[in-house]
Amino acid sequence: xxxxxxxxxxxxxxxxxxxxxxxxxxxxxxxxxxxxxxxxxxxxxxxxxxxxxxxxxxxxxxxxxxxxxxxxxxxxxxxxxxxxxxxxxxxx
Amino acid sequence: xxxxxxxxxxxxxxxxxxxxxxxxxxxxxxxxxxxxxxxxxxxxxxxxxxxxxxxxxxxxxxxxxxxxxxxxxxxxxxxxxxxxxxxxxxxxxxxxxxxxxxxxxxxxxxxxxxxxxxxxxxxxxxxxxxxxxxxxxxxxxxxxxxxxxxxxxxxxxxxxxxxxxxxxxxxxxxxxxxxxxxxxxxxxxxxxxxxxxxxxxxxxxxxxxxxxxxxxxxxxxxxxxxxxxxxxxxxxxxxxxxxxxxxxxxxxxxxxxxxxxxxxxxxxxxxxxxxxxxxxxxxxxxxxxxxxxxxxxxxxxxxxxxxxxxxxxxxxxxxxxxxxxxxxxxxxxxxxxxxxxxxxxxxxxxxxxxxxxxxxxxxxxxxxxxxxxxxxxxxxxxxxxxxxxxxxxxxxxxxxxxxxxxxxxxxxxxxxxxxxxxxxxxxxxxxxxxxxxxxxxxxxxxxxxxxxxxxxxxxxxxxxxxxxxxxxxxxxxxxxxxxxxxxxxxxxxxxxxxxxxxxxxxxxxxxxxxxxxxxxxxxxxxxxxxxxxxxxxxxxxxxxxxxxxxxxxxxxxxxxxxxxxxxxxxxxxxxxxxxxxxxxxxxxxxxxxxxxxxxxxxxxxxxxxxxxxxxxxxxxxxxxxxxxxxxxx
Numbered sequence: 001x002x003x004x005x006x007x008x009x010x011x012x013x014x015x016x017x018x019x020x021x022x023x024x025x026x027x028x029x030x031x032x033x034x035x036x037x038x039x040x041x042x043x044x045x046x047x048x049x050x051x052x053x054x055x056x057x058x059x060x061x062x063x064x065x066x067x068x069x070x071x072x073x074x075x076x077x078x079x080x081x082x083x084x085x086x087x088x089x090x091x092x
Numbered sequence: 093x094x095x096x097x098x099x100x101x102x103x104x105x106x107x108x109x110x111x112x113x114x115x116x117x118x119x120x121x122x123x124x125x126x127x128x129x130x131x132x133x134x135x136x137x138x139x140x141x142x143x144x145x146x147x148x149x150x151x152x153x154x155x156x157x158x159x160x161x162x163x164x165x166x167x168x169x170x171x172x173x174x175x176x177x178x179x180x181x182x183x184x185x186x187x188x189x190x191x192x193x194x195x196x197x198x199x200x201x202x203x204x205x206x207x208x209x210x211x212x213x214x215x216x217x218x219x220x221x222x223x224x225x226x227x228x229x230x231x232x233x234x235x236x237x238x239x240x241x242x243x244x245x246x247x248x249x250x251x252x253x254x255x256x257x258x259x260x261x262x263x264x265x266x267x268x269x270x271x272x273x274x275x276x277x278x279x280x281x282x283x284x285x286x287x288x289x290x291x292x293x294x295x296x297x298x299x300x301x302x303x304x305x306x307x308x309x310x311x312x313x314x315x316x317x318x319x320x321x322x323x324x325x326x327x328x329x330x331x332x333x334x335x336x337x338x339x340x341x342x343x344x345x346x347x348x349x350x351x352x353x354x355x356x357x358x359x360x361x362x363x364x365x366x367x368x369x370x371x372x373x374x375x376x377x378x379x380x381x382x383x384x385x386x387x388x389x390x391x392x393x394x395x396x397x398x399x400x401x402x403x404x405x406x407x408x409x410x411x412x413x414x415x416x417x418x419x420x421x422x423x424x425x426x427x428x429x430x431x432x433x434x435x436x437x438x439x440x441x442x443x444x445x446x447x448x449x450x451x452x453x454x455x456x457x458x459x460x461x462x463x464x465x466x467x468x469x470x471x472x473x474x475x476x477x478x479x480x481x482x483x484x485x486x487x488x489x490x491x492x493x494x495x496x497x498x499x500x501x502x503x504x505x506x507x508x509x510x511x512x513x514x515x516x517x518x519x520x521x522x523x524x525x526x527x528x529x530x531x532x533x534x535x536x537x538x539x540x541x542x543x544x545x546x547x548x549x550x551x552x553x554x555x556x557x558x559x560x561x562x563x564x565x566x567x568x569x570x571x572x573x574x575x576x577x578x579x580x581x582x583x584x585x586x587x588x589x590x591x592x593x594x595x596x597x598x599x600x601x602x603x604x605x606x607x608x609x610x611x612x613x614x615x616x617x618x619x620x621x622x623x624x625x626x627x628x629x630x631x632x633x634x635x636x637x638x639x640x641x642x643x644x645x646x647x648x649x650x651x652x653x654x655x656x657x658x659x660x661x662x663x664x665x666x667x668x669x670x671x672x673x674x675x676x677x678x679x680x681x682x683x684x685x686x687x688x689x690x691x692x693x694x695x696x697x698x699x700x701x702x703x704x705x706x707x708x709x710x711x712x713x714x715x716x717x718x719x720x721x722x723x724x725x
Contacts, residue, residue: 031575033332034182034217036340047365051475053484053574055365059213060242062361064471066483066574 009045010052010070017044018075028069035063042078130172130277131196133222134206135215136179137579139234139264141165142588143206144176146270164192172277175200181577182218183225184328185313188505194313198304202228202280204273209239209246209261210580212347216339219255223283224335226293226303229257230276236263238580243350251346256284265585286338289331296325357581364468364581374469381456389452390531391538394445402440410436423620431665432619438612442605445531447597453495453527454596455589462584462592466491467576474574480560481515481567483508483574489516493524496600498689500524501696508572515563515571517697518705521685522712523556533677536663540670547674551720552681555712607688611651618650638718639679640725641672648676652683671724679717683709 006021020041023032032038036058047055052067065073134140148167165176175196178189185191197203203222207215212233222229233239233246252259258279262269285293289307296306300320309317310325311332317324363369411420411429418425429436460466466488474484486507493500497520504516525533537545564571618624624647628635631646639645648662663676685693685706693702 028572028575030184030328030332031181031186033329033336035575035577036213036217036336038333038336046362049365049367049472049475051478053471053474055471055578059211061211061214062578064365064467064474064484064574064576064578066474067478068570069573069575 006074006076008071009056009065009073009075010048010054010067012045012048012054012075012077014045014048017042017078019078020073021076022074024069024072032073036061037063037073043075128171128173129175129196129200129202130169131175131177131193131200131203132206133177133193133197133203133218134179135181135208135211135218136577138179138206138208138215140179140206141176142264142267143204143232143234143262143270143273144174146267147273148174148176164196170274180218181214182221182332184308184311185315191315194308197222197225197227198302198308200227202230202277204232204276204280205229206232206234209233209235210242210244212246213339213343214577216255216342217335220283220335220339221307223255223257224285224289224331225307226282226285228280229255229283230280231255231257231259232273232276233259233261234264236261236269237265241355245348247346247348251342254284254342254345257281286334289334292327357583361464361468361578361581364465365471365578367472370468370472374472377460377465377469385449385452385456386534389448390534393448394531397444397448398440402444406440406444407433407436410439426620427613427616430616430619432612432615434609434612434616438608442601442608447601449527449531450495450600451593451597454593454600457491457495458589458592458596459584460491462582462588464579464581467578468581470576471574471578478571479564480519480557481564481571482512482560483571485574485576486512486516489520490524493520493526494530495527495596497521497524497526497685498692499596499600501689501692504696509569511567511569512571514567514697514701515560517693518563518708519556519559521689521693521705522559522682522709523552525552525681526686529681532664533681536673536677540668540673544670544674547720547724548677551674551678551716555682555716607686615647615651624650634714634718638714638721639675640721641668641676642666645676648680649683652680669725671721674724675717675721678720679713682713682716685709 009018012018020037020039020043023029023038037043037056041058044057045054046057046062049055052070053064054067054070055062055064057063132140132144144165144167147169164178167174167176177193177196180187180190180193183190183194183197185194205219205222207219219229219231231251233248239246246261248259248261258276258281260269260272260276262272292310293303293306296310297303299322300306300309300316305316305320309320309322310327312324312326312328314324364373407429411433414420414429414435415425418428420426420429426433428434431437460469470484470487472484473487477483477486488506489500489503492503500520501517504513504520507513507516533548537548615624618627627650628643628646631649632643635641635646635649636643644666645663645668648666651662663673663680666676668676690702690706693705696702697705
């Protein structure tokens with residue numbers, strides 16, 4: 001795994017594929033896990049709207065995330081080969 | 093196979109253990125007790141309602157939007173009672189929808205779990221949770237056709253083996269594979285549960301009645317824990333991550349995809365959330381709606397229906413019939429067919445003015461919903477709504493408000509926090525004119541000219557922003573951020589659109605009609621008893637002095653108490669200058685909402701908050717209307 005510095009989700013450029021390294025604790029976390037947004041998963045930034053709302057893509061699914069939430073999700077850049085591969089990391 | 097896929101089935105090698113496992117047996121249901129309750133459960137937009145309608149023959153409000161169907165729909169199919177549950181991503185008590193779905197699932201004898209094949213990874217989380225709840229489950233993989241177009245194949249035999257429940261493939265659009273639904277109900281089975289969870293459930297089962305409840309308590313469902321008087325579990329996160337990983341492994345196992353070119357619908361979906369393409373798309377959408385609702389229906393069609401059918405045919409005819417028995421000048425004659433005649437004017441307004449508009453409006457909204465455009469619009473405007481303490485999701489109640497404020501107020505339930513519900517409700521009650529009102533407003537403004545239209549729009553928009561901003565500053569707490577699963581852009585199904593439009597228009601008319609008649613009757617009685625003059629005299633100083641409108645405009649405000657739109661309609665008859673039109677419309681738009689929406693608000697927001705908002709609209713309307721008047725006139 002590339003040990004890149006982690007950045008908040010609302011800062012990543014459109015089109016980049018990233019690995020989730022941290023999601024916010026608290027009530028919202030369960031919702032994120034259900035939608036498959038959790039540590040160790042790969043996602044792609046599909047769109048970044050002015051003001052910080054982002055749309056991510058994960059396995060053909062598109063999920064819109066508001067700025068307040070996006071800035072508390074931290075991601076690291078992943079190289080394309082890893083992201084496209086079927087490898088999924090366990091993270092418990 | 094990893095240790096996480098160690099399943100309960102492996103326990104079967106210990107017969108003495110399996111003996112007492114009544115809740116894990118894998119016998120098909122038909123062999124023991126006859127089935128009673130079948131729940132259709134699935135994520136939002138998986139075609140659940142189409143399957144429900146097919147089975148039960150009943151219609152339910154099919155929606156592309158999570159949250160618009162909080163009501164539970166029940167139907168009958170053969171010897172089964174079918175329940176169509178609100179779409180959820182998992183079962184807990186995070187929202188009103190989840191509460192409904194949770195309660196139905198706990199009670200259900202078997203679950204038909206409808207799954208969007210294209211989004212297997214998302215949907216199987218719920219599937220696994222249903223299995224973990226110890227329910228008999230059959231999985232229906234819907235959208236087989238879309239799966240093929242996306243170049244994906246699913247190994248259903250392997251999937252069935254991994255989950256331990258039967259799997260069927262359907263395509264709701266062509267109703268293909270629906271003949272297997274009988275098999276799906278009969279063969280619903282208990283699926284595989286990992287050993288570790290199984291042990292935990294055992295411990296909890298001693299305390300609560302069912303495996304379903306045991307799991308939910310373990311996952312931290314407070315209301316269920318309270319019901320059984322036990323300590324709530326704190327394992328939600330661990331169990332969720334465990335389940336998520338298990339689902340990911342299963343999906344990796346069964347899913348094969350070949351690269352295909354991006355489809356035009358996918359591209360359209362992307363363009364809708366891009367600022368450069370999204371805004372032009374929004375403008376085009378709004379223009380098309382304007383052409384259809386505002387021009388074709390509101391002016392061209394309504395001109396024919398209202399003027400011709402209403403004023404020229406219906407009213408003279410009913411008047412001639414009634415005056416045959418009752419003189420027009422008598423009090424009863426005035427009530428029935430006079431100026432505010434219950435069966436003359438009211439019928440014309442209701443059926444020849446309102447109804448065509450309501451249908452046109454709901455048709456546009458249904459198209460936006462079912463095409464998948466509405467959630468993308470929510471994403472596009474998310475940041476703007478943040479400024480008034482809401483997130484993009486609030487675009488749903490706000491847009492619905494332009495249809496019916498009452499319906500929109502109910503929909504504020506989908507918002508994430510009490511704070512947002514208060515803000516959205518207040519904005520709806522104040523600054524969003526409902527479709528019936530817009531019709532009258534648009535017609536009056538069209539007569540008053542372009543300048544009047546601009547002043548009116550700017551004023552109402554300013555009030556909208558001001559209320560949102562003030563409440564956002566004043567109310568404690570934080571609003572929830574947007575987290576929205578965007579359904580794929582799909583060509584809407586015509587039959588769904590038609591049924592949905594008919595269903596909503598009917599529901600609206602059913603709700604609105606009595607208030608219209610009551611309003612007309614009320615004002616009619618005030619007219620014949622002389623109370624109307626008393627009221628006009630009472631309001632006269634404010635209306636003539638402060639708002640600078642003719643005395644009769646106060647009648648419109650009386651009508652506004654009963655229905656806002658009816659109030660606006662009362663302004664038709666007055667000869668107002670363009671500036672007076674603006675003042676009157678601003679006042680009546682901001683003025684108290686209709687009785688029906690007040691009732692709903694009382695229910696949703698509680699007595700205290702609802703009454704504060706209600707009285708605030710009184711004061712706000714006359715203060716702001718007056719200010720506009722003082723500036724303009």
